Amino acid sequence: MKVAMNHEVKDWLRKLKDVAYDIEDVLDEFATEALRQKVELPNNMIVKQVRRCFSRSNPLVFRLQMANRIKDIIERLDRIQKDDVRAKSQFTTQSVDMEINNDFRRHTNSVVIGSEVLGREKDKENLVELLTSGGNQENVMVIPIVGIGGLGKTTLAQYVYNDERVKTHFDLQMWVCVSFNFNVANIAKKILENQSESELKEKLSKKRYLLVLDDVWNEHPGKWEDLRKLLIGEASGSMILVTTRSQEVASIMRPIKSFYPLEGLNETDCESLFNERAFGKGKETNYPELVEIGKAIVKKCGGVPLAAKALGSLLCLKRYKKDWLDVLHTEIWNLGEQEREILPALRISYNHLPSHLKQCFAYCSLFPQDHEIDVGDLIHQWMAQGFIQPPLRGSHVTLEDIGNRYFRELLWRSFFQEVREDRFGNIKECKMHDLVHSLARWVAGIEWSEVDSGNRPISIPEGVRHMVVRGKEGDVLNHQTLITFDRAQKLRTLYLQGDEFNELGISSGFVSSLRGLRVLKLRDLGMRHVPSSIGYLEQLRYLDLSGNDFEALPNSICRLYNLQTLRLEYCTSFDEWPRDMTKLVCLRHLELKSKFAMKYMPCGLGQLASLQTLGYFIVGDSNDRRKRSLKKVMGGLGELHGLNQLQGFLCIDGLGNVRDARDAEEAKLKDKSELQSLKLCWLTECSRLPLEDEQVFENLQPHPNLKELKICNYEGIKMPRWMTLSSSLLPNIVELQIFDCSNLKCLPLIGEFPCLRHLSLFSLNSLESICNRLVVRGNKGAVEGGNH
Structure with missing residues (x-):
């Protein structure tokens, strides 16, 4: 049951939340002061204490300021408590008027996940037939897929786009997410990846192409005609597949016959989708009573896949009849037409989220339109806001692990979709359906704002x-x-x-x-x-x-x-x-995607024992006269010694500057069990003997958990023993790249790496053998030859 609030109640709740924020600020300032003292006081304690007497961090001044703020908070809480009874009397049980901002749309691509297209085989066949057997009356013909939000128009278009018959029929396929801003120049750039409009006409000339324009909202015929002129080529049979919610949009695009109306899933398919989320595949027979309630819930979803998935995910861990009946009988289903712009199923799912997930979801309102969400970065921002509950003392679980758990729960409940994984199976990016994004903006309410x-x-x-x-x-x-x-x-x-x-x-x-x-x-x-x-x-x-x-x-x-x-x-x-x-x-x-102008890493970096992300580590040249002034602040390879929590990717550049092979051993790469990808680069301006590089490389043995190893500009003649003696030292390597190693004569027996899937070898000009097997060299590099 929803609760309607008048302005007096909203004001009371806002004041209460403001005080809660201020209390959190005071607690954080006390914690920050304690941390400051821990960091600053141990060194030069007497000097530091004298300076603090005359600085803004004077303990007496700090305590006085905090005392005044605490007094103010107590007075405000007293006033709020007096208003409590009057505010509560204003609560009524009726529907809430909701304003939805629909100016923010999602970004899509042509990738499709098979499990998302249940019940759309007939639609797919119909569209494939239209695309591959269309008449030749015009050079460019349009097929708009029209339906309400959440029906799966984009998913169906992806399904058709990736069909082998479609791929074979067209010379060229292109996918553009148009969204709210129908800008002809921008659409042309998206098609051609930032090339000009004239280049677009040249690209399409005499080619039969398929162009998908996803999520179109433009209702101005003139803009469509401007784009149509660019898209007319000399090859007949070209097609434009459009997804839109608006029949008006479909009509101005002059489709071949009419638009293709996408209906909701039939009850059987919708129930299957719901049951798979709620019970697991084939397990619904264990809960016959809940299945019956589920059928009634599915009917209220109106055949919308997004709604069925969201509610199925919501109920997957609930096995009490009362919980299912609460969803079935909630007043949210009875909202008026204007209020149904955000699917009731999504609002029900949001209402059932635990409080810590509600604030994580609402925070996503900050993302601009067409934004691909970097999942790791999102979790780091959740951490910064204090949204992630800290692990128990002594636990090996990190804040990042808990944040990943939060994300996956929201993903399971269909608040995120279209995830992209890296080659190691880690989720890197995701998107939000436009209805879900509108919900995030609504629930964030007055706490977020966007201005010029x-x-x-x-x-x-x-x-x-x-x-x-x-x-x-x-x-x-x-x-x-x-x-x-x-x-x-x-x-x-x-x-x-x-x-x-x-x-x-x-x-x-x-x-x-x-x-x-x-x-x-x-x-x-x-x-x-x-x-x-x-x-x-x-x-x-x-x-x-x-x-x-x-x-x-x-x-x-x-x-x-x-x-x-x-x-x-x-x-x-x-x-x-x-x-x-x-x-x-x-x-x-510490996010560093590339070294660029950096010539060294700071001295003392190795003391930051909590560091998990680094990306690049540059070994500075301590003999460079131009940088001798930096010698005191320049950290050597040994700085990596204590950074055993490093994760993901690490590139160590400038290994040619290592003067003592013991520095490489001091880096303790074999203790860094969370690293997945390692790049070792020796490029340097100074001349070195191959033996020096071989000694350094020998001491850079990584942990056996490593999945990707890249070696570049290595000047040694042979590989280190930990690569040649036993592949068991690198049992999890999936990808190996070795390039620009001009003196290298022999490679390890690569075939013995049990998990290796991708191998890149190039610019190995001196290569003679792979573990005593002769190598045939070509112009671009080397390939293995001999007995197999």
């Missing part, structure tokens, strides 16, 4: 905690930009989005006014320097500076004692680390 800066003051609405600010080239964000300064301090999340590669000015005053932030994204803004005031954001847990043009990080960033995630991907000019990196004691993820 436009070089004018930004008003932060009351209650907003998570904010997206869109800026344009030349915008300057300063302390005067945020006109509600007190509300700026309450923000927990800020995404700044600019035009990619354009410079957006950000002043120190603007940053320092955001002291309550947990997550700050300053990605692709063209920033040439990072404001030193960033060190004032003491509650910051997540900082993304990727894609900017700064050369150095200010040392003040090392005052962010709570920082868990620091993203520095594609910072092409970055080459100078802050000197006090060891103070970032909570750092877990």
Whole structure:
């Protein structure tokens, strides 16, 4: 049963939530002060204590400030308690009016999962027949698939797109997710991967093609005609398959005959989909009473697959009759037509989520349209917000493990879909159906906001905690930009989005006014320097500076004692680390996708024992005269010694700069059991003897759990013993790449690696044998020959 609330009740709840946030802020500040003392006081204790007497971190000043804030919180709680009875009297049991924002659409592709197309065989055959046997009256013919949200229009289009008969019939296949913004130039670029409109006409000339335009909302005939002119080629039989919710959209696209109306699944197929989620495949016979209730629930789903999957997932762990009857008889099914824009089944699923999953789901409202969600990054942001319940003391389970569990539960309940896995089976990306995304925006309510800066003051609405600010080239964000300064301090999340590669000015005053932030994204803004005031954001847990043009990080960033995630991907000019990196004691993820200008890693990095993600480690050249001034801050390969929690991918570059093979042994790669992929690169400007590289390589033995190994620019003549003596030392290797190794003469017996599936060998100019088997060399590399 839903509860309707008048403005007085909503105001009372908002005040209560605001106090809860403020209580959390106070507790976090106490924890931060304790962490600061732990980090700063052990070294130069007397000097530090004298300085603190005259600084903003003076203990007496801090305690006085906290005492005043606690007193204020107690007074506010007293006032809220007095309003409690009056507010409760305003609750009524009736339906809630809900406003849904439909301006945000999902991004799709042509990949289809077989289990998602139950009951669509007939539709598939009909569409394949239309596509492959269409008449030749026109060069380009259109088939729109029309149906309400959640029916599976995109899934059906993917199913047809990947059919072998369709692939054989057309010379060219293309897939574009159009979504809300029907921009002809952008669609052309998507088709051609950022090429021009004239190149589009050239590409389509004399070719019979299939183009899928997914999720089309444009109802302006002129825009469609502009695109149609570009798509007319000389080859007859070309087809455009469109998915849309609107019959009006379908009609203006001038289909061959009419549109293809997609109906709901029949009850049998819908029940099968529901039962598979609710009971497991073939196990529904164990619960005959629940199956009967399930049939009644399925009828209310109206044949919509998304609804059946969501409710089946919701009930999969519930085996009491009462729980099933509660879903069957909920008042949400009786919502009016306007309120049914978000499927009732999705709202029921959301209402049954535990509180920690509700806030994780609502946080996804921040994502812009057409956004592919990086699952690992999403979990890191959940961590930063404190949404993930910490593991029990002494447990080997990490926050990331629990976050993955949260994600998989939301995925199972159909709040996420279309997952993409890497070659090792790890989920990397996912998407949200547009109905689900609308639900996330609705449940987030007043706590999120999205605005344009436009070089004018930004008003932060009351209650907003998570904010997206869109800026344009030349915008300057300063302390005067945020006109509600007190509300700026309450923000927990800020995404700044600019035009990619354009410079957006950000002043120190603007940053320092955001002291309550947990997550700050300053990605692709063209920033040439990072404001030193960033060190004032003491509650910051997540900082993304990727894609900017700064050369150095200010040392003040090392005052962010709570920082868990620091993203520095594609910072092409970055080459100078802050000197006090060891103070970032909570750092877990240092995201480096490429080394770019970096010539060394910071001294003391190895003390960050919680580090799980690194990506790149660059061995600096300590003999380079130009960098002798950096010698004291330059960390050697031994910094990897204590980083045994490193996971995923690690590239060690500049191994040619290792002067002592014992440094390589000190790295202790064989203790890093969570690493899945390792790249070893020797490229250096100095000349070395092959024997030196062989000694270094010998001491870089990885853990047996490693799945991918890449070796590049190795100057040795032979491979290390741990690769040649026994493949049991690398029993899990799935992919092996060896390239640009000009002196290498002999490879290990590759056929003895039991799990090897992918092998790449190229630019091995001196290769003579693979464990004494002769090698036949070609122009591009080497291939094994001899007896098999």
